[in-house]
Amino acid sequence: MTDVRIQDFGENSRPNANDEFMMIFNDNSEGKTRLRDAFYGMVPDGESTHNNVFRGWNLGALNSTHIANIQNGTFRDMFIGDYFSINGSNYVIAGINYKRGHGDNISLGNHLLLMPDRLSKLDDGTVLRPNGKDTRFMNDTDTTAGGFANTKLYKTYMPSIQRKLEADFGSHLLNFRQVVSTHVDADGAPDQGEWRDAKVGIPDEPMVYGTTLNGNNKNNAWYNVGDDTMQLPLFRLNPEESNNHRDAAFWLRDIHSASGFASAGTVGDAYWGGASLTWYGVRAYFLIG
Known part of the structure; x- marks a missing residue:
């Protein structure tokens, strides 16, 4: 030799x-x-290392080895930007153990936080991509009355997104707790909210940008942000994700005013728009483990 x-x-x-x-x-x-x-x-196993490496590999369908390596906390062969291909959808790893230790009365185990590649789908296969005409995903009118909890997105579209995810991930789709705003004051700032059970959530500004920008946090950032206070590794490590690969802008749950919510734009801009605008899509997040 x-x-x-x-x-x-x-x-x-x-x-x-x-x-x-x-x-x-x-x-x-x-x-x-x-x-x-x-x-x-x-490169050691574990969330600390794997949360800081962007790879972008196709992991194929979720299998028992993936689940075992999530649950045992090694996250072996899974990195930020890697994605699972399931039933015609690609789901990207956006964070690892992002919500562990979070929530008011639940203890989450090891998990991946996933987002769809670009935009979410409903259980009938409809992609929540805006067309600029009639895709009013947040609300039918420009109002934030009743907070995010009273939006069409929360009450109509998120349950359908959840059904799609339940079909794709079964029992591995995890329940978590999230803060949802339920009221706005006379100035259009959220002033009431509560913890609720969830299997799917809409990101806020800190998850995408690492800080609050257009959300109206006059009464307390808790109503808009809750426990989702940190930037997701996906957006930190790959700037193209923050503009959604220039595919479509997407709604964020932060209330901006009496008429509008925050959004993530296609040119990297943090913006906001009237709740009935037809130019914003939906990119929800969820947990598996």
Whole structure:
């Protein structure tokens, strides 16, 4: 082996990542190890490391190995930007254990926070992409009365999104607790809210941008933000995600005024619009484990 030159090795056709090896040389001895094993020798398992690596691989359909590696907390071979392909939809890993320890009366185990690639779908397969004509996903009129809890998005579209996710993930779709605004004051700022059970949520400004920008937090940021106070690793590590790959702007749940909600724009802009605007789509998040 000592007389073999690197250029004498044949080209690697890469038939399977599990069949790729690297040579190890130590004084007068040689050996080999799988590239994947060498990688995990340098990149430890666990949420802290995997939350800080963007990869973007297609993981295929969710399987028992994925679930085992989520539940045991190693998150082996799952990184930010990787995605599952299920029933014609791609679901991107946006955060790892993002909501662990959060909520008023529930203790979540290890989990992935997923979002659809670009936009959510209803249980009939409809993609919540705006057409600029009649796609009033937040409300039919420009009002925020009753808070986010009283919107058409919350009452009509989110249950349908949830049914689609239940069909795709079954019992691995997790329940969590979230803060939902339920009232706005005379100035259009939310002033009441409550914890509610959820299996699907709409992101707020901190989850996308890392801070509040257009949400009206005069009475307390809690009503708009609740416990979702940190930027998701997906948006931190890949700027193209914050403009949704220039596909479509999407609604955020932060109330801006008596007439409008915050949104995430297609050119990287944080914006807001009247609740009946037809130019904003929906990109919900959920947890699996």
